[in-house]
Amino acid sequence: MNDVSTNAYVLLSAILFTIGVVGVLTRRNAIVMFMSVELMLNSANLALIAFSRARAESDGQVITFFVIAVAAAEVAVGLALLVSIFRAKQTTNVDDVSTLKG
Amino acid sequence: MATVIFYLTAIVAILAALAMVLSPNAVHSALFLILNFCSVAVLYLLLRAPFLAAVQVTVYAGAIMVLFLFVIMLLGAEKADLGTEPIGWQKPVAILLGIVLLVEGGYVAYRGIRLPDMTAVEATNIGDPVTISSVLFSKYLLPFEIISILLLVAIIGTVVLTRRDRAHLREEA
Numbered sequence: 001m002n003d004v005s006t007n008a009y010v011l012l013s014a015i016l017f018t019i020g021v022v023g024v025l026t027r028r029n030a031i032v033m034f035m036s037v038e039l040m041l042n043s044a045n046l047a048l049i050a051f052s053r054a055r056a057e058s059d060g061q062v063i064t065f066f067v068i069a070v071a072a073a074e075v076a077v078g079l080a081l082l083v084s085i086f087r088a089k090q091t092t093n094v095d096d097v098s099t100l101k102g
Numbered sequence: 103m104a105t106v107i108f109y110l111t112a113i114v115a116i117l118a119a120l121a122m123v124l125s126p127n128a129v130h131s132a133l134f135l136i137l138n139f140c141s142v143a144v145l146y147l148l149l150r151a152p153f154l155a156a157v158q159v160t161v162y163a164g165a166i167m168v169l170f171l172f173v174i175m176l177l178g179a180e181k182a183d184l185g186t187e188p189i190g191w192q193k194p195v196a197i198l199l200g201i202v203l204l205v206e207g208g209y210v211a212y213r214g215i216r217l218p219d220m221t222a223v224e225a226t227n228i229g230d231p232v233t234i235s236s237v238l239f240s241k242y243l244l245p246f247e248i249i250s251i252l253l254l255v256a257i258i259g260t261v262v263l264t265r266r267d268r269a270h271l272r273e274e275a
Binding site for chain 1: 104105108110112114115119120122123131132135138139142145146148149150151153154157158161162165166169170173174176177179180185189192193196197199200201203204207208210211212215228229232234237238241242245246252253256257258259260262263
């Protein structure tokens with residue numbers, strides 16, 4: 001079984017991460033921005049697992065496990081924040097939530 | 103064979119990610135993100151991480167994305183955010199900086215990394231649940247416990263954030 005090189009996986013991870021970054025920077029819907037953050041976390045996971053295979057150690061996969069748990073906690077709190085913002089302002093557009101702006 | 107599967111899945115993952123960012127409807131974005139997560143799970147299988155592929159599908163594509171879809175449909179927030187841009191130059195600059203980041207990342211991926219030879223890896227099974235759990239419950243026991251506290255804090259935080267206060271409810275009633 002001829003394997004794909006780790007470099008190809010890291011390059012794919014970099015591409016997905018960049019798409020996530022551009023998504024956070026260009027979109028104004030807070031939910032889509034959240035999903036772009038998830039995409040970035042996921043691309044970091046892909047790089048971690050690729051390195052885990054390259055070094056023949058399980059550590060990278062265990063850290064990926066932690067990243068998934070942290071992402072679950074982050075999504076729960078973030079979506080709760082969105083729901084309470086929506087209750088107060090009836091919007092998920094981040095430009096409309098600028099009450100603190102001087 | 104593995105190479106063909108890798109490139110097909112990588113193309114699907116990249117196209118799904120692009121469609122997620124570009125699609126004006128948030129529900130479509132969430133569905134494209136699920137497609138992206140599933141194709142990354144296939145890549146995990148190629149990387150000999152079957153346990154994490156299963157976790158990816160159940161936790162990420164299952165639990166987290168269902169939560170996303172639930173909130174989108176609860177709030178009715180799937181409409182487009184396009185057309186309202188207070189800072190005109192922000193979007194092109196963001197895309198330009200994204201391309202710069204991609205070039206840097208690609209350069210590092212192809213030139214910067216010195217990796218050990220992978221021929222010795224074939225025999226080991228680093229991704230099966232037994233190996234992962236033996237590492238998880240010995241070397242990473244403290245982070246594991248901290249994660250459990252973090253999840254508890256997230257549960258309490260979610261309940262506190264979404265709870266309406268009693269006085270407010272009495273006013274409405």
